[in-house]
Amino acid sequence: MAHNLPPSPPDSPSSTTTTPPNPNPNPTLLHLSFNQDSRYFAAGTNRGFRIYNCDPFREFFRREFDGGGGIGIVRMLFGFNISALVGGGSEPQYPSNKVMIWDDNEGRCIVELSFRSEVKSVRLRRDRIVVVLDQKIFVYNFSDLKLFHQIETAPNPKGLCEVSQLSGSMVLVCPGLQKGQVRIEHYALKRSKYVVAHDSRIACFALTHDGRLLATASSKGTLVRIFNTLDGSLLQEVRRGADRAEIYCLAFSSSAQWLAASSAKGTVHVFRLKLDSGSLGIERSRRASEPNLSTAPAVSSLSFIKGVLPKYFSSEWSLAQFHLQEGCNYIVAFGHEKDTVVILGMDGSFYRCQFNPVAGGEMTQLEYHNVLKPEESS
Structure with missing residues (x-):
């Protein structure tokens, strides 16, 4: 395992790096993810990975590997110099139980994290690497790769996990041990909060950048609930539809x-x-005599x-x-x-x-x- 890490990457790409295109023009898409501020997105394919700008749309970067090349998970750290990669597809570039931290300034992987089972998801902050397995989550310091925290979850085949992105106070949300339950870790407060968000199993959730708000959906998919992560209170409930999805x-x-x-x-x-x-x-203030439509x-x-x-x-x-x-x-x-x-x-x-x-x-x-x-x- 490598322990040397470069300085924090810039928030925006400084150059475009490409690899010669494969003669077969139709790769298979294996994974898609936005970066932390949604300015860019990454695509993992059966040949490598690509980085795109959202507005205006354009491909910034492409890295294709010889002999296999499948990337099943790709997560960016703001700009695209640093990315977390996990192999995938029929001919994976890396084993599915390893997280590779790619530094494109050096054109190689600078960190390798190995686990006993398949990696389901990865989340990155400037100070943390979060690796999600089916029933465990590992949180590492980015600076020295020391294990910072370990969490047990209910079976989590989708690798559900979200982290706040503001520097300093990290908030992490993951499935709890019970059906329909979410666990909220406030690391600055050294406090865990458990919220029974739904009767059915948790299917999806999202966290605001500051970690104060959490939105959850269950496998039923009709309702979305928004919670205050500090006290676990339900703030609002909205409806996607009347039938399951x-x-x-x-x-x-x-x-x-x-x-x-x-x-x-x-x-x-x-x-x-x-x-x-x-x-x-707290609801937005309104003038009683002048309703704001x-x-x-x-x-x-x-x-x-x-x-x-x-x-x-x-x-x-x-x-x-x-x-x-x-x-x-x-x-x-x-x-x-x-x-x-x-x-x-x-x-x-x-x-x-x-x-x-x-x-x-x-x-x-x-x-x-x-x-x-x-x-x-x-």
Whole structure:
């Protein structure tokens, strides 16, 4: 195991490095992930990995390996000089039980972490490396690779885990040991908080950059709940739909004003959050004599007979939606242009869309690309 690490990488790429393209122009996509501030995203393929800029869309970097090359997990550390790689696919570049920290300034892996079972996920901070196995999570110091913390979880085949990104106070969220339970670690406070978020197993969750807000969804996929991580209180509940559907991804906007969700129904939803700018769960102030329609939650027009109809008719529905191919796995993040979202699909699709923060409704598609075949983009 290597112990020498370079200085913290810059927040943005300084140069473009490419490898000669493979004669076969159609790689297989194995993994997609946004970086910490959603300015870039990474794609793992059966030949290596690639880094893209979101706005404007363009490929920044490509690294393809000879003899195998499959990368099943790729996670960036802000800019793309440092990435965590795990092998995947039919011909993996690295074993599935190893995390390789790639330094592109040196063009090689500078750290290797080995485990007794398959790595399900990795999360990076400037000061920590978090490795998720099926029933354990290991937290390492980035500086000296010493084990900082170890956590036992319920079976976690999706590798669910999120960490805050503000320097200093690290917050980590992972599944608890019971069905529907999440565990919240406040390392600065040296405190663990357990929240029973759902009756069914946890399927997805998201954390704000400051670690104060947590959004969760269960395997049922009808409701999304937002919690205060400090005391575990439920702040808001929004509804994706009335029937079951797996939620693939949840994402907060940087201001914690909006929450996005993508599901197996092929729909991306944007919800308005009723929270103050400090993310502490206090509703935004309103003038009693002048209601602010832009901060009112979207509620079913049938709510006047909510005593007769099922509960979901009076739930808070999404403000805006965008419809895609049903059954494809999509991940979503908020764009850096106001009121935009970026959507990535495991079919290679890239969408940038805009929503109306007052009227809502169907989002407007601003851009589409095929990330593996950009020449076919429109």
